[in-house]
């Protein structure tokens with residue numbers, strides 16, 4: 237089978253790390269009888285420089301017409317002074333909205349080889365394996381009214397609206413219950429129902445859904461408590477489901493618990509018939525761009541997520557994940573995850589090691 | 594000088610721990626030529642049981658007419674099935690609104706005696722001393738419209754509004770800059786200005802304020818990154834200023850970094866001419882209530898914050914803080930912070946040890 241993949245290298249280290257993923261995908265393709273047609277498009281700062289807009293219409297159309305989208309990273313200081321609707325991040329928001337990617341899956345899994353990279357004690361972090369399911373096209377990111385307005389007396393007032401409609405909650409809830417079913421069968425729904433009405437509706441809907449998933453153990457947690465519990469004892473979590481803003485905060489916190497965000501991939505999914513988007517959790521790291529220092533593993537594992545969740549090619553995904561483990565077991569590391577007694581590689585050399593494995 | 598203090602013991606372990614604070618305040622009063630007139634009032638679940646309302650009018654009036662309010666903790670499973678406007682937490686929101694307490698100061702300081710209680714590695718947590726300044730009477734906690742509404746087609750939709758007016762941002766900003774001036778002179782303002790217009794206004798106003806505080810080093814951080822950086826390297830922070838919701842999440846995360854939230858006090862302040870409210874960061878712990886197991890130290894340190902920030906009695910505050918250190922240095926611990934080789938005390942015995950010191 238041949239898949240059409242849109243590549244969005246973006247900015248900073250993006251082009252370097254995505255190249256490693258392309259090489260690896262090409263290398264495994266014949267082994268699993270797969271074909272890939274790659275097409276590269278502009279997004280983020282690169283698109284701003286070339287076209288004046290972070291997400292050109294052409295890019296969005298290409299993405300919508302492909303089988304999956306592999307993105308590297310967008311952004312950089314260079315574009316930080318632009319008005320906000322013209323900044324690189326708008327490419328992400330535009331892709332999420334334009335492709336209907338309402339479910340963001342963000343695993344925070346600690347690899348045994350990298351336990352020491354964490355700022356947490358070994359006994360606290362060892363074995364942590366959390367999946368954050370974040371709602372991605374609703375909530376305060378897209379709610380209206382929004383803007384900066386003047387009160388009658390001229391006072392400036394900023395406004396954003398956190399809104400969720402029942403069907404939006406139901407569909408992300410289902411994704412989370414299904415994810416829990418394939419994992420440890422425990423789901424924690426995070427909200428702020430003791431203060432926010434939108435959270436009360438969230439809690440009601442998730443609770444109602446639970447009737448359809450009697451095999452899943454559901455509990456609810458306030459967002460402030462969740463932020464604490466992630467630090468205190470992260471092993472208590474299996475799957476976490478939450479809204480867009482809380483998910484943004486908690487998935488980053490969970491990612492940092494592992495100490496190696498250069499290792500973490502993510503998937504953004506919508507209608508199962510339509511393409512998903514796969515990208516590393518880390519950013520574009522402009523400070524090390526072009527110096528062959530970047531860690532390509534999060535990008536590689538994003539390609540694995542693309543195979544598993546986007547294309548239904550679980551065997552090929554597993555092969556990529558095993559290659560990563562093998563290289564780590566052999567003591568090969570990029571600078572960001574370097575440890576005593578390991579061999580330090582640049583981005584390209586890491587790519588070659590992965591290919592060889 | 595004699596001060597009128599309103600006591601709100603609240604629920605769970607509240608009455609036990611506040612008694613220790615009363616005893617200690619009485620004991621130090623003559624040494625600093627102070628007098629305290631204590632009056633106790635109902636709030637939280639205790640008030641619901643007695644009057645049907647979590648914050649009786651009478652309680653609010655008494656608080657408003659006093660020099661300072663010392664609260665222990667409210668809440669418990671017992672009242673969790675009540676409609677949300679009748680739950681114990683409403684007492685907190687009502688006091689904040691009714692007393693105009695717009696500034697919440699939440700220190701997260703690691704005591705050298707308690708480093709091992711943290712889930713973070715010693716070298717990461719040692720010396721951490723963060724002050725979170727959280728806006729407490731605005732943002733999404735109070736913004737309108739809010740509620741659960743039906744769309745035209747009958748779909749249920751939950752809505753809350755995150756709004757800040759420029760003067761609200763300015764006044765909390767000033768509190769934070771002043772706090773930074775008395776500490777390490779570094780201020781990080783946390784927002785989500787890459788997505789939210791209300792955050793753009795927040796960032797503009799805080800940036801403008803910085804001109805008045807040339808001695809303070811101001812930087813800005815997105816809330817997701819702040820949640821990560823607190824885990825990665827908390828020592829980078831001195832004072833953090835942020836809105837109500839982000840402050841709720843980040844101050845709890847920061848508190849948990851220390852591993853001993855039974856030790857952390859907080860202050861909620863408004864107009865300097867009016868009374869402030871002082872309370873532990875921890876909750877009412879109904880599971881251990883009435884068993885003489887609670888740690889009274891956060892309550893004691895809240896009394897110290899009351900003396901320092903509420904009554905301007907810094908010398909007396911310092912005396913209380915030194916007493917706590919002395920008792921910890923002597924190896925005395927309650928169960929929640931127990932460590933090898935230390936002596937385990939109940940709540941009352943800890944109170945006696947503090948009095949003796």
Ligand SMILES: CC(C)[C@H](C(=O)O)[C@@H](O)C(=O)O
Nearest residue numbers: 325326328329484787788817
């Ligand atoms: C860049 C920003 C708009 C984005 C978000 O807030 O969603 C990022 O933090 C993320 O999590 O993908």
Ligand SMILES: CC(C)[C@H](C(=O)O)[C@@H](O)C(=O)O
Nearest residue numbers: 430431460682683685686841
């Ligand atoms: C109980 C709740 C309403 C409250 C809040 O969210 O402000 C609490 O979490 C706090 O931080 O004091």
